[in-house]
Amino acid sequence: MLTIGQLARYVGVSTKTVRVYHAKGLLPEPERDSSGYRRYAADAVVELVRIRMLADAGVPLARIRELGSTPEELALAVQQIDTDLTARIKSLRDTQRRLRKLAAGEISILPSNVEDHLAGLPALGFTDRWIAMERDLWIIVYATHPELADTLFQDQAQSLTDPELRNLYLAADHAHALDPDDPFLVELADRIVAASIQRYGTEPPGSDADPAIPDLLQNTLNASSPGWQRLDSLIRGRMADVGFTLRTSPGGRRAE
Template identity: 75%
Template sequence: MLTIGQLARYVGVSTKTVRVYHAKGLLPEPERDSSGYRRYPAQAVVELVKIRMLADAGVPLARIRELASAPEQLDSALQQLDADLTTRIKLLRDTQRRLRKLAAGDIRYLPEEVERHLDGLPGLGFTQRWIAMERDLWIIVYATHPDIADTWFQDQTQALTNPELRQLYLACDQAHDLDPADPSLTELADRIVAASIHRYGAEPPGQAADATIAELLQSTVNASSPALRQLDSLIRNGLEAGGFTLRTGAG
C-alpha cells in the first residue's frame, strides 16, 4: 500500500496532480487508514499511469473520465482527437505563415488585382491622400461585403477607362481643399449627377450594401474634408431630384 507521495513519485507526477485527478473523478480516492493516511493499492498505479498517458497525449480530462466508463470507445475517441489535432496544426501553421509575412512586410489586406489598381492611380494623376482613402474604403468593402466587392471594383475600374468619368474622379480628388462654399462644387456635383444618370439610368448595377456599412463608407469620405462633405450633399440632392436610386459605394 502506497502513500500519495509514493504513488505520485512512482508514476512521475506531483501530489497536486493526483489530487486534481481525485477532484475530477478520474482516480478513486481511498479511505484513510487507522493512522489517518490514505493508502493506495497497486491498481491505483495502473490507473494513474493510464490517466497520465492520455493526459500527456492531449486528451482533455473530461474526455478521460468519459473513456474510463466506456473503454470500448477509446480507439475511435483517439482517432477523432488525432483528426482534431491535425486541423489545429494546420491552423497554427497558417497563422505562422501569416505572421512571417507580416513581419516581412509582405501581407496584403486586399486582393492582388485591387492592389495593382491602387498602385496605378498615381500615374493617372491621383494624389496619395486620395489613394490612401480609397485603400481604406476597399478594405472595408472587401471585409464586410466580399460577395459584392468585386462588382463594385470592376465598376470603378471600368469608369476610370472613360476619360470623362476619370476627370470627374480627379476633380473630386482636387476638390478636397476647396472652401465648402466654392461655387465650383455645385458645378462638379451637377456633372457627376448627369454622368451617373447617363451611365446607370435610374439605378446603379449590382447589389447594395447594408445601410450601416454604406453610411460608414460615405462618412469616411465626408470626414476627410468639409468640401467633400458638401459635394456629397449636393450630389445626393441632385440624384434624388433626378429620381436616381441612391446606393453608397467605395470610390
C-alpha cells in the same frame, strides 16, 4: 506509500489537480491511514502519469474517464488521439503559415485585378490616403456584396479610362483638404451630378442593392473630412432633385 503532496510532486502536478481527478472519477480515492491522510501506492503514480499525459495532449477529462482500462482498449484510444493530434498539428501549421504570409504582406484579400488597379492609382495622381480608402472600401464591398462586386469594380475601372471622369475622381480626392464653405465644392458637385446623369441616366449599376452598406461606406468617408461631407450633401440634394438613385462605391458617390 505516498502522501497526496508527494504524489503530486513526483508526477509534476498540484495537489488541487489530484483532488480534481478524484472528484471527476479519473483517479480512485485511496485508503486513509490512521491519521486520516490519503496514502497512495505505486499504481496511483502510474495512473496519474497516464492521466496527465492524456490531458497534456488535449484530451478532455470526460473522454479520459471513458477510455478503456485494458491495454488493448487504451492502445486503440491512444491511436485515435494520435491521429487527431496529427490533424490538429497540421491545421495549426497551416494557420501559422497563413499568419506569416499575412504579416509579410503576401496574402491578398482582394482579387488580383483589383490589386493591380490599386497599384496603378499613384501613377494617375491619386493620394496615398485615397488609395488606402479605396482598398478598405473594396474589401467591404467584396465581403458584403460578392454578387455585385465585380460589376461595380469593372464600372469604376472603366470610368478611369475617361480623362474627364478621371479628373472628377482626382478632384474628389483633393477635396478632402478643402474647407466645407469652399465654393469649388459647389462647382464640383454640379459637375459630378451632370457626369452621373450622362453616364447612367437615373439608375446606376447596383442601385437595387441593400442600401445599408452603401450608407455605412458613405458615412465613413464623410467622417474623415468636412470637405467630403459637404460634397456628399451637395450631391445628395442635386441627385434627389432629378430622381437619381444614389449608390456609394469606392471613390465616393457613383457620379464620377
